[in-house]
Amino acid sequence: MRRVFFCFLLLVFLLTSSVAFALTGRCRGKIIKEGVTKHFLINNCGQPDDKETFTLGTGSGATVAETLYYDHGGWTYIVEIRRGKVSKITKEKR
Numbered sequence: 001m002r003r004v005f006f007c008f009l010l011l012v013f014l015l016t017s018s019v020a021f022a023l024t025g026r027c028r029g030k031i032i033k034e035g036v037t038k039h040f041l042i043n044n045c046g047q048p049d050d051k052e053t054f055t056l057g058t059g060s061g062a063t064v065a066e067t068l069y070y071d072h073g074g075w076t077y078i079v080e081i082r083r084g085k086v087s088k089i090t091k092e093k094r
Contacts, residue, residue: 025077025089034088038066038081045070048079056082 025032027045048068056065066081071094080088 025079025091032079032086032089034086036086038084038086041068041079041081041086 025045027041030040030044032041032045049071050069052067054065056063063083068079068081070077070079074094076092076094078088078090078092079086
């Protein structure tokens with residue numbers, strides 16, 4: 001019974017840690033995750049290698065959104081910025 005419980009806990013840990021890894025990154029030892037400000041991101045990761053800026057919505061409800069691209073090794077980290085904060089982090093093999 002203990003062995004089954006231990007295996008279950010291990011499985012839960014592995015699943016949650018892989019989800020957390022997919023949603024975070026590190027720059028200069030600081031954790032970059034959803035909700036941190038663009039200012040925090042730029043201060044710790046530097047200027048992106050490329051970026052796209054676009055407007056979401058129309059009229060007075062319009063907001064500026066950005067997609068920042070950081071090339072690191074064989075990977076490109078894609079960071080979406082909405083309302084001045086990181087809203088999504090994805091990673092793609094180049």
